[in-house]
Amino acid sequence: MTSQHPHDDQAPTESLATRLEGAATAPDGTLAPGARLGRYRIEGxxxxxxxxxxxRAAQLEPVRRTVALKLLRSQRLQARHLAYFEVERQLLAQMRHPAIAQIYDAGATEEGFPFFAMELIEGSPLTRYCQEHALPLNQRIGLFIRIxxxxxxxxxxxVVHRDLKPANLLVDTIDGRPLPKIIDFGIATAATLALGDAAMERAGxxxxxxxxxxxxxxxxxDTRSDVYSLGVVLYELVAGMRPDAVGETWSADTVTAMAPSSRLAALPAAQAQDAARDRGLSLPRMRRLLxxxxxxxxxxxxxxxxxxxxxxxxxxxxxxxxxxxxxxxxAAPATRRYVWRKFAGRHRTAVVAACAVLLALLGGLGLSLYGLQQARTQRAMAEARSAELAKVAAFQQSMLEDIDIETMGVGLSEGLYRQVESADPSAADAFGKALAKASTGDLARSLVDRQLLAGAEAAIERDFADQPDVAADLRESVARVYAAIGLYDKAAAQFGEVAAYRSRTLGEAAEPTLRAQQAQVQALLEGAHVDAADAVLRTALPRxxxxxxxxxxxxxLELAQVQVISARGDRERAKGMAQAxxxxxxxxxxxxxxxAMEALNGLAAVQRSVGDIExxxxxxEKLVxxxxxxxxxxxxxxxxxxxxxxxMRIMSGEKQGAVQMQRQLTDIYLHRLGSEHPVTLQARAxxxxxxxxxxxxxEALPMMKEVLAARERVLGQDHPQTLRTRLNLATAHARLKDFASAxxxxxxxxxxRSRLLGPAHPDTLSILVNHAGTLLNDGQAEAALGLLGDVQPLALKALGGKHPQAQIAMxxxxxxxxxxxxxxxxxxxxxxLFDLRRTLLGEEHVETRVAAWNLIDVYRELGRPAEAEPLYQRYVAPLLAADAKTLSEPEAEFVALYREGRRPGKQ
Structure with a gap:
């Protein structure tokens, strides 16, 4: 879990300069774009x-982000309600759930008008979203469950919402799936406080x-009031209309509302048909389901x-x-008939089979003897067919697992070249040069996905429905091919089906079941689905x-748990687990x-994440x-x-050797997997x-832009690797002094990262530190200091003094x-910084010498050369006097920078 970040709660509301009087207003009396409300600038x-x-507003400090700012100007908060409102504000700030729009800040203007700064949700109200996307009934209910x-x-x-309605239940499509967000938590509280005791609890x-x-x-x-409101929303969601407002809801005199199926039956035929069609149902079936x-x-x-x-x-x-x-x-009356009907619905095949058995028994003893003979004949035929089927399945499985994208890509390339050479020899050379720049591995991967694997999945469903063991083996082979060509989401789905089947037939703790679950977890992690991977791990790891x-x-599986914990920000704990x-x-x-080698690799990865580079x-160096x-x-x-x-080598300062090694690896992956396989993209990035x-x-900038475009297309805008590439592209622009792009x-x-990981996650803190450095290099020293005032203490706490980013912040x-x-x-x-590096890295480390150099410069600028000279003699002079052949690459770079007069440490 990520740790709490002060930016989420913000400072106490009393410290904000939030006066509406004098703020720029539009002709209709609303705040005009550009108007300021405390730390927020109105955009529209x-x-x-x-x-x-x-x-829509821009939060200007302590972090920059776009928010939805709700200003309640119908009434003012009374002074006696301010303390209660502050308690509510603290409660609201504690809520963390994927289905709840985060409330960043809440307070009151100097005139007493309450306001809330919330996560900006670009979505549609629940009922409108379901109608526009024609969601089937079961999908609507699944979406409602998440709400x-x-x-x-x-x-x-x-916290009780008190105003649950479709307009406060927004839905947007993220990665092809509907994602609900509940908004306006606490608004009803602020409204009732503003209206006073006479109208207490009537807001809504x-x-x-x-x-x-x-x-x-x-x-x-109490909370059951929200249950009632959700019942009304559910009514509207499944039936297509609300219950009548008068007599059934807020001012009801009757005891029971009309059931959704009854309301549907009372509708005009055309309107009822439209409601059923929106849910992908015929009208009779919708009536039966309701x-x-x-x-x-x-x-x-x-x-x-x-x-x-x-x-x-x-x-x-x-x-x-x-x-x-x-x-x-x-909610149903627990009659035996109802329970039996549900059982039969869930086990339709078994019930039909049982009935068939019963009818067969009633057929008489004479027929059973005849049937026995027939059964023996059929069994012999089935055994022969099963043996033949097993051979065919084994052949198909080996064919799937032997798919080689590299060989297919080379074959495509050679085949295309031969065809052009045969048809027009004069064009062959030009075509060959153009073909050398193309990625036939990517083309092969696309063909395998669309033409081979999709057909294999359909064939498994169609041809092996009566051979579930064989189907599971074939499905596992398909999943492994999906993983090998970088289609991790599809691989995870197939491995999940295999794991579920083997769990039912072999047991939850059987090695084949656990092996399929481990492959599913790895595919989910490769696809950045941390929560889904954690859910599978909670089942698989104890067994x-x-x-x-x-x-x-x-x-x-154990190392996957380390990855999950590290991804959520608790990296010291992850390191301890990997070490164990x-x-x-x-x-x-x-x-x-x-x-043991695998564990060593996992340990090194998490050591790197906490800054323990050496x-x-x-x-x-031991593992390779x-x-x-x-x-x-x-x-x-x-x-x-x-x-x-x-x-690791480039982080230790050995740049040329590291670049050479990485270039060789990138060429290997380009040749084997194609330019847009996730593994190749990682190597190129x-x-x-x-x-x-x-x-x-x-020289790196064009490559970085190509990788970013490919990752946005292949992995998505918010994938961690896409965000990392976007950050690296910003760094490249900053190195070229193009701060307007960076x-x-x-x-x-x-x-x-603030939205996906939380503002206190180590990865979020790292980019905030980088941003401060870029602001400084762009001549915005004041803005850099303002940002670091909040970020630096958190970075030191979350990352530790050993982490490079914590030291860069200093x-x-x-x-x-x-x-x-x-x-x-x-x-x-x-x-x-100097004392920290001497303690952590030692007196001779080049980073300790860099810190000493900065001290020397500042002492000299302050006119205190007597304090600078001992540091110069101890940490700088020995390197300047040393034989260049005896210096390491980082030491040689230190000497070159010093002689050029370029101060180290400047970002």
Whole structure:
């Protein structure tokens, strides 16, 4: 889990300069674009209602992001309500759920008008979204369940929404899936506080209010009021219309609302047909689906007696899930006939088979004897067919697993060239040169996906329905091909089906089941689906402990858990877990065991993430020869280790050798996998980044742009690797002094990581530090200091002093102070950095010498040469006097910079 970040809660509202008087206004009385409200700048009006307005606004500090700013100007908060409102604000800030739009800030203007700064959601109201996308009924219910989970999360935090309606339940399509977001949590609280005791608890929307809320009975208002509102929304979602406002909802005099199926039956035929068609159903089938279960669920949620409703939103969601699963719902009368009907619906095949058996028994003893003889004949035929089928399946499986994208790509290239050469020899040379620039591996991968694997999936469903064991083996082969060609989402789906089948037939702890789950987890992690991978791990890992200590499946599952924990930001814990796995394996089977090598690779990766570069490099220097000896130099795992080692070397200052190694790896992957395979894109991105770090930013820029475009197309805009490439492209622009291009790219990454990972995640903090450095280099020292004022303490806490980004933050702060002429303050920061590096890295490390150099410069600028001279003699003079042949690459670079008069540490 990510740690809490102060930016989420913001500073206390009392410290904000939020006066509306004098702010720029539009002719209609709303705030005009450009108007300021505290730390927010208004960009435009999104909507307006009886309680106030919603604006699109830019938050200017302490982080920059776009928010939805809701200003309630119908009433002012009374002074006696301010403390209660502050408590509510703190409660709202604690909510963290994917289905809840995050509230960043809340407060009141100096005139007493409440406001909320919320996550800006570019979505449609729930009912409109379902209608525009013609979502089937079951998908609508599944989407509604996710909304219920978000509301239940808020209830656990002690927050009741009080205004649940489709307009506050927004849905957007993310990665092809509908993603709901609940907005306006706490708005009703602010409104009731502003309106005063006389109208307590009446804030909300009449058509969706519970009776107790509509009648102003504050003593009875609790989470069940939200259950009622959700019942009205569910009614509208499944039936296509709300229950009548008068007599059934907020001012109801009747006890029970009309059931959705009854309302549907009362509609004009054309309107009812439209409602069914929107849900992908015929009208008779929609009537059957609404009748009973959905009627019961909706009416139970909307009971006027709150004690007769579901006692929680989770109970409502659970009953809806029972409906989707075909199980008896809790809202239904528990009659034997109903329970039996549900059982038969879930086990239709078994019930039909049982009935067939019963009829056969009633057929008589004479027929059974005849049937026995026939059965023996059929069994012999089936056994012969099964043996033949097994041979065919084994052949097909071997064909799938032997697919080689590299060979196919080369074959395509050679075949095309021969055809052109045969048809027009004079054009062959030009065509060959053009073909050399194309990626036939990418073409082969696309053909395999669309022509071969899609057909294989269909054939498995069609031809092996009666041979589920064979189907599972073939499906696993298809999944492995999907993974090999970089289509990780499709691979994860296939592995998931294989795991589910083997769990049912072999058991949850069987090795084939766990092996399929491990492959599913790895594909999910490659596709950046951390939460989904964690869900599978929670099931698989406890059962994998029964496998041998060095079983590869068990070790890979353990290391996948390390990846999940690291991805969520708790990297010190992840490092400790990886260390424990490696030590256990070395003690049990030795360091040359393949499982122990895998653990060493995982340990080095997490050591690198926490900034322990020397330890990570030492482990990779050990691993590469171990894997080369055990697997060969061209094995996939050996190449992967070499790539990690190249990164470790450049982070240690050995730039030229690292670039050369990475360039060789990139050429290998381009040849084997094509230019847009995720593995190749990773290699190309790493090479471009190394070139930037080695002073070749201009040469790296085109490659970086190509990789970014490919990752946006192949992986998506918000994939972690896409964001990393966008950040690296910003770095390349910054190295070329093109800050106008660098700063917007960095801001895009900041917004995406803050939204996806949280503002206190190590990756978010790292980009904030980089952004401060870019601002400084662009001449914005004041802005850099302002950003670091919040970020630097968090970076030091989350990353640790050993992490390079934490130290870079200290350098940027010192340089910004120095730029502003505050040399005494800069001296304090540089002294702290110097002491830290001496402790962590030692007296002779080149980074310690760099820190000493900065101190020397500041002492001299302050007119204190007596304090600068000992540092110069101890840390700089020995390198300047040394034989150049004896210097390491980082030391030689240090000497070159010093002699050129270029101060180190300036970003």
């Amino acid at each position: 009006l999104l909507g307006r209602g009886g309680m106030g307005e919603v604006y 219920c989970e978000g509301v239940q999360h808020a209830h656990h935090k002690g 929307t009449p058509e969706y209010m519970s009776p107790e809320q509509a009648h102003g009975d504050a003593a009875q208002l 009748r009973d279960d959905l009627d019961w669920i909706v009416l139970k949620a909307m009971q006027h007696d709150r004690n007769a409703r579901y006692d929680s939103v989770s109970a409502l969601a659970e009953d809806l899930q029972r409906y989707l699963d075909g199980r008896p719902v809790q 994998a402990i029964s496998l041998p200590v060095n079983d590869r499946t068990r070790v890979k 796995v490696h030590e256990r394996l070395v003690a049990a089977v030795g360091e040359r065991d393949l499982a 330890a990570a490099r030492a482990n990779m 020869p171990l894997r080369t000896a055990a697997l060969g130099p061209d094995h996939e795992e050996t190449l992967s280790a070499m790539g990690n080692l190249a990164v 790493t090479l471009a980044t190394m070139m930037v770090d080695s002073g070749q930013a201009a 700063l917007p790219l960095e801001e895009q990454v900041i917004r995406a 350098v940027i702060r010192a340089e910004a102070l120095r730029t502003r002429g505050q040399r005494e303050q800069a001296l304090v920061q540089y002294r702290e």
